[in-house]
Amino acid sequence: MIIELKDIHFNYGRIKALQGITLRLSEGAVGLLGPNGAGKSTLLRILLGFLAPQKGEGRVLGYDIRLEQSHIRRYVGYMPEDDCLIPGMDAVTFTAHFGELSGMPRQEAIKRAHDVLFYAGLGESRYRLLETYSAGMKQRLKLAQAIVHDPKLLFLDEPTSNLDPQGRKEILELIKDISSKKDIQVLISSHILTDIESVCSDVVILNKGQLAAQGKISELKQLHFRLYEVKIKGDGEGLVKKLKAMGYKVDETEDKLLKVYMPAEREILEFFRAAEEEQVQIRRFVRSQTSLEDLFAKAVGVD
């Protein structure tokens, strides 16, 4: 296991930031989701070894999160959300500098800096002053410094923020490529759910300091509900009331379509019986692909 947390609690004074988080993550890319204040940052702080949990225990890359924080940071790459740079230097010096700080020999760090800058798409501009970089280039630079020392675990905080669609696509491709290596675990914290869905196989959803959902995205979608798009003729109010009473969740879209979330234990036939009883004609009944957005909304309890 790359990350293993057991019953982690952390409070900022009276505020309970994390309450009993238990996680086990292995290879691949994992998305870390949650609304603001859910505890994502605190969880990342604990995983990076900056905060020691007040209760519970855990290991990152086999190192104890309470006692071996320095070891954890040696083998972890971190790409922060904010723009980070050191003024007055070029990308090669910058990237090599952080490689050296991670424990690489100087010459090796410089050589590797060239490689990762080419890999991140900054090969041509690697000798330009960092202050002259565009937002997209700064984003690539942050990725380059995070992977320069070939980390075993990569934390990416909002990796596609400030990027145009093309830049976003390219960064996601790079992350996919990195996470395809079986010996690198990638943990991505992002608010852009489509990014998470396109890169990650697994997801961890936090809500109010607690674990709201965890597992493979495909399984989680199946597990909770099935989603159908329904078009009806007639007065649908009675049908909606009846379905809700039966435990269905029904949303009406702007183009008069009903989005029906069917609980896993319910039969499709029951839906049609309800429609017949309410004398509603079903014009269209299509199984819809549930999105991560649907799953997120359900997990954190918002529409």
Added chain:
Amino acid sequence: MTIREKGYTHWDGELKERRLPWWPITWLGIRLAFKKKYFKFIYFGSFIPAFVFLAGIYISERIEDFRYMIKGSTRILEVNPAYFKTYFTSDFLLFMMVMILVVSAAGLISDDLKYNSLQLYFSRPLEKRDYLIGKAAIIFFFLLLLTVVPGFLFIIFKLLFSGGFHFIASYPWLPFSVIVYSLLLTSFFCLYALFLSSLSKNRRYVSILIFAAYLFLDILFGFFYENFRKPAFALLSLKVNLQQLGAYIFKQKPAYPVPWYWSFLILLAICSLAYFVLRSKIKGVEVVK
């Protein structure tokens, strides 16, 4: 096939624990300082007194050869502890040290705060202590080159030109005074600059602060001393406090009749304040906002 087309590749080497984890920060800081506008000019200009004093040592040993050039007393060319004290506590040297801080040290922490680089530093196997030592070592490097190195060169040149060990036998404590005063001077300026650098995200404000605080306190002392003639006002000036302490360390009479330990306590209080502010301002935990 380009590196990008090949996809992500692993690095073959092994990450090692450094004996001095702060050294890359120091080395980078020194290199970046030399890239700054005017830095080379100011820094090498600061060595002018050292060359003048070295020339003074040569002349003092060949005083008869230079008699025709020197009118009046030759007492100022006597190489003794007072000669060293004059070099180390000269207004010009202290002023140039402040100028070096203005140009090279103002951005050491403020730039990291402005450009969020603390997050990157502390996501490495680096403690707050290592970060601060790395930054402090940059200032130590520049200021010690300007103090301890000329100090020892003076002693060595005096011994070489005089052709004997009479000088060092007369003042065996002098090398220790050179080391102690150089370290005190450098430590004070180091904490002073880092403290002010941590107060703002704007390097220009910090530069102005470093210069203005030093100058303003000296002007304040001058104003009160001229009006009230009380030597205790000397304690207001950073420069005078450093000079009073220098006079004590080189066993000379201080310029103002104020006990040396008062100056020492004031400088120590400023250093302590600086240290505690730095500890609270530099937080590794801010790595994730």
